[in-house]
Amino acid sequence: MIPIYKKDYKKYAEKTAQKSNVLVCCIKAFLVGGAICTFAQWLYNMFITRLGEENTRLLVPVVLIFLTALTTGLGWFDKLAKHAGGGTLVPITGFANAISSAAIDSKNEGWVLGLGSKIFTIAGPVILYGTLASVIYGVVLYLLKLAGAGGA
């Protein structure tokens, strides 16, 4: 029997599939992501007068990470992220959520083989390739400096 599907079925199915409304998604992501960054800037302004620049640079992400982990545990974060998309993913909140949600999820499989090995299942690639990218960046910078030094 001739297969029921057309040869270009995949193309057709993908072309006719329902699409996300990119404009609405972008606006939501901009508003939520912007709000998170504004909040972080407000924290920065609060801390810098009292604690100095070095402590502030450390504390602002710590507060954001803590709040993300807390709201992830309470089951609120994914409800916001569903609408915000990149708005919650791009700031450090996305990274914190990836780690804390994986930790919550895998705790039943034990501390070592569960939580220990699965906590970085989503964040792991970011850490690996982020580190790799920074090494490459470092080498490029070093070579540029060498070239710059030679030129001078």
Added chain:
Amino acid sequence: MSKNDMIFKFENKPAIYSVGTVAGKKEWEGALPGIYDCHCDDDTFGMPTWEQSESEMQRLALNHALAKLAWDDGKLGLLFAGDLINQCTSSGYGLLDFDVPFLGLFGACSTLAEGIIMTAFTVNAGYVNAAAAVTSSHNCSAERQFRFPVEYGGQRTPTSQWTVTGAGAFIVGRRSLLDIEEKLIEAKNASQSQPSPLFTHVRIAEAMPGRSIECGMNDANNMGAAMAPAAGDTLLRYFTVSGTKPSDYDLIITGDLGYEGHRLTGELLAQKGIHLGNNFADCGLLIYDRERQDMHAGGSGCACSALVMGAYILPKIERGELRNVLFIGTGALMSQMSVQQGLPIPAIAHLVRLIYE
């Protein structure tokens, strides 16, 4: 038409007597609210892990189905059960309490149809007087296994479907069992208020198991499109071999094609000159209020068809509102590993014809 295009006819017409359905919160509040035998507001069913919650749902579902008949498990000759979790552990653990020979099944979301076919085979052949088909799926255990952690903040595509939390147990028995008939009538008169009562008129007439069909789709967020060719293939074979047309049936209902798969199946069959009309429905589109509950393309999972068929369609057949129904259980036979390796998703669709008699 190949020589394997065979419709299995059950001349002894095994009957579906009793169904137990267990639903999660979203299903209980969905488009078919409050029709299930039991539900749990936090989806845990009192268990510490999601996998155990799913097992507990299977246990509850089969207990409900047996309780309606006032049976103990000794009356069942065989259990056919399956689920989505690796090695079907939800069924293995969930059915520990029952002292019945157990045959595990894997048909992904088509497990219910597969189970009903297997019970019909064994009951029709006379090997057992009664057998049960049990299946379950849990949104959280499925998310964990196939996608992301439950609390991960990701966005789902409009084509993605929501795995249904629930379980269903279908008890299939021989029509000629006199003591069953008497008990049935007794029990039926006694408990009119039950959400889904006992059935005395629902028969399994025919079955056509599906073939594994792959059509190049490798997007795990668009399972409906992956399963549509399988559903279309089975329906096309069935219509060709039986010489019938869609309008001969009161209802043609697929398991969990969702919005995308439902649309594509209709289009594929239309190309072959078979036009499905308003009697073409899908359990995945019926179970949730897609707009209000933000369910994207609809429901999926083994429990999707189990809940809709058990608590909504079978009672309609029992009341005589539907007299000739084609139920096509659809499943995507992929694993997380096959998807990561970029392999296209094979799909399957098993057809069961249910009649009022």
